[in-house]
Amino acid sequence: MTKVFIFSSLSLIFVGLFGVLTRKNIVKILIALNIIETGINMLLVAFGYIEGGITPILQSDLSIANLNKMVDPVPQALVLTSIVIGLGTTAFALSLAMRYKNTHNSVSIRAIDEEGVNI
Amino acid sequence: MKDEKSLFINILALLILSFMAFYIYKVSIDTGDGIKITDNITPQKRVADRYLKKNVVDENSSYKFGQTAEDTSANIVTSVVVDYRLFDTTLEVIVLFVTILGFGFVIPKDKRRVLKPSVILHRWAPLLMILMFMIGGYMFINGHLSPGGGFPAGAIISTAILTGVLAGRKTVTHKTLKVVEAIAGISIFGIGIASYLIKGVFFQNFLTGDKIGDLFSGGLIPVFYGLIAFKVAAELSNIYFEFYEEC
Numbered sequence: 001m002t003k004v005f006i007f008s009s010l011s012l013i014f015v016g017l018f019g020v021l022t023r024k025n026i027v028k029i030l031i032a033l034n035i036i037e038t039g040i041n042m043l044l045v046a047f048g049y050i051e052g053g054i055t056p057i058l059q060s061d062l063s064i065a066n067l068n069k070m071v072d073p074v075p076q077a078l079v080l081t082s083i084v085i086g087l088g089t090t091a092f093a094l095s096l097a098m099r100y101k102n103t104h105n106s107v108s109i110r111a112i113d114e115e116g117v118n119i
Numbered sequence: 120m121k122d123e124k125s126l127f128i129n130i131l132a133l134l135i136l137s138f139m140a141f142y143i144y145k146v147s148i149d150t151g152d153g154i155k156i157t158d159n160i161t162p163q164k165r166v167a168d169r170y171l172k173k174n175v176v177d178e179n180s181s182y183k184f185g186q187t188a189e190d191t192s193a194n195i196v197t198s199v200v201v202d203y204r205l206f207d208t209t210l211e212v213i214v215l216f217v218t219i220l221g222f223g224f225v226i227p228k229d230k231r232r233v234l235k236p237s238v239i240l241h242r243w244a245p246l247l248m249i250l251m252f253m254i255g256g257y258m259f260i261n262g263h264l265s266p267g268g269g270f271p272a273g274a275i276i277s278t279a280i281l282t283g284v285l286a287g288r289k290t291v292t293h294k295t296l297k298v299v300e301a302i303a304g305i306s307i308f309g310i311g312i313a314s315y316l317i318k319g320v321f322f323q324n325f326l327t328g329d330k331i332g333d334l335f336s337g338g339l340i341p342v343f344y345g346l347i348a349f350k351v352a353a354e355l356s357n358i359y360f361e362f363y364e365e366c
Binding site for chain 2: 061
């Protein structure tokens with residue numbers, strides 16, 4: 001099962017990387033960056049996964065007896081904060097994109113080279 | 120976009136990326152000698168083992184459900200976020216604050232056309248908002264017992280405010296948001312300094328003696344999570360206001 005998680009998160013990361021490398025539209029690049037971020041968060045959680053693991057929440061004495069079967073809580077704690085930071089950085093990048101559109105009248109990253117060409 | 124649909128560049132990028140992805144996948148599932156990334160055989164060697172057994176300070180201590188322990192939060196992810204690694208969390212809250220500050224400086228202050236909300240949204244928004252506020256409040260109050268916590272609760276509360284803004288209702292003003300954010304930010308560090316004066320260690324939990332599984336357990340954890348929830352909610356609603364507002 002760990003292999004499935006790692007394979008799916010790595011494919012998300014590389015789909016995002018493909019978008020960043022080949023697209024010219026700034027908004028598309030930002031969407032691809034968000035896909036990369038989701039993939040990395042999934043990868044971190046997948047590294048902490050244990051076969052047949054249970055959630056790291058104590059509910060009774062039974063769960064204290066099964067401490068060794070619990071999944072790793074540290075990557076989950078890191079991902080929890082990173083999601084909110086991702087929202088903030090996305091908003092910042094979108095405001096930069098709005099500024100770019102106002103200046104160059106285009107959302108293409110080649111607009112600086114092709115001055116005056118409206119795409 | 121002129122050469123976005125160029126076939127040659129797309130195929131070249133696809134080939135290089137699949138080559139890289141294959142080798143990274145091979146390294147991550149490797150279980151031979153040397154550095155192992157996914158070592159699921161011996162999780163007892165990880166740092167999380169000490170957090171799960173709650174014996175970071177005293178190596179031989181053990182605990183039972185319903186009794187007191189080193190850290191009395193039933194949700195171990197919460198005890199990592201708000202107790203063992205609280206410095207990490209406060210610094211990430213500061214990173215969020217700096218991002219929103221830069222966002223406020225950079226966003227162009229031009230005139231924007233605001234669409235009139237539909238009658239259905241305008242009438243039903245208060246009901247939706249009450250439900251969202253209830254779920255958000257439940258999440259940060261129960262963050263040490265069930266999945267959830269301050270960050271998701273802040274996101275939910277700010278979404279409720281966004282619903283009110285979209286429906287054309289008067290919710291909160293910019294000044295209120297700034298005051299809430301400032302009070303929450305100062306209180307987090309104020310409690311840190313208070314715990315330095317009481318216990319001698321910055322950010323140490325000074326409300327001890329409660330029992331695992333109770334609503335009022337975890338010492339300072341619900342307090343910190345409430346403050347974080349209000350700070351995150353104020354900052355995220357600031358984003359929505361800046362994007363939507365008629366300047």
